[in-house]
Amino acid sequence: xxxxxxxxxxxxxxxxxxxxxxxxxxxxxxxxxxxxxPEAFTAKxxxxxxxxxxxxxxxxxxGGFVLTEARAKKLKLSAIVKSIDGDxxxxxxALGLPQCNxxxxxxxxxxxxxxxxxxxxxxxxxxxxxxxxxxxxxxGAFRLKG
Numbered sequence: 001x002x003x004x005x006x007x008x009x010x011x012x013x014x015x016x017x018x019x020x021x022x023x024x025x026x027x028x029x030x031x032x033x034x035x036x037x038p039e040a041f042t043a044k045x046x047x048x049x050x051x052x053x054x055x056x057x058x059x060x061x062x063g064g065f066v067l068t069e070a071r072a073k074k075l076k077l078s079a080i081v082k083s084i085d086g087d088x089x090x091x092x093x094a095l096g097l098p099q100c101n102x103x104x105x106x107x108x109x110x111x112x113x114x115x116x117x118x119x120x121x122x123x124x125x126x127x128x129x130x131x132x133x134x135x136x137x138x139x140g141a142f143r144l145k146g
Contacts, residue, residue: 001119002081002085005041005045006084008035008042010080013049013054013055014128014131015031015034017067017068017128020066020069025064026065026066027063027065028042028043028065031046031065048084054067054080072129076123076124077122077128089116089119090119090120093109094106094109
């Protein structure tokens with residue numbers, strides 16, 4: 001559903017929130033290892049999220065990335081998806097046809113329109129904190145079980 005890059009961005013954001021809450025440094029190296037992605041790739045994804053105002057960052061020897069619990073409660077998944085994948089997930093054709101639209105729909109247009117609308121609603125109403133809670137992460141600790 002989401003691009004692999006977007007999946008990594010969401011997982012990295014969860015890990016940064018976890019580390020921030022535990023008062024640990026969230027470095028690119030730590031985050032990349034946690035999400036199973038190359039460091040250079042992870043750095044680019046995180047820089048994009050910082051530029052778009054979703055994460056904080058600090059430079060220098062004690063630096064790293066930051067996402068406080070308060071900010072995690074406000075940060076919606078839709079904001080991360082928009083930063084990484086754009087809005088195509090809400091508008092693109094299910095079959096990938098460039099000419100598909102409301103006036104000239106593909107055979108799956110109406111069914112997928114409902115799915116896309118529901119997905120938008122879910123992402124716009126689900127915060128990073130909500131996901132952490134749904135995964136069984138400790139309140140305020142964001143630690144994955146197992």
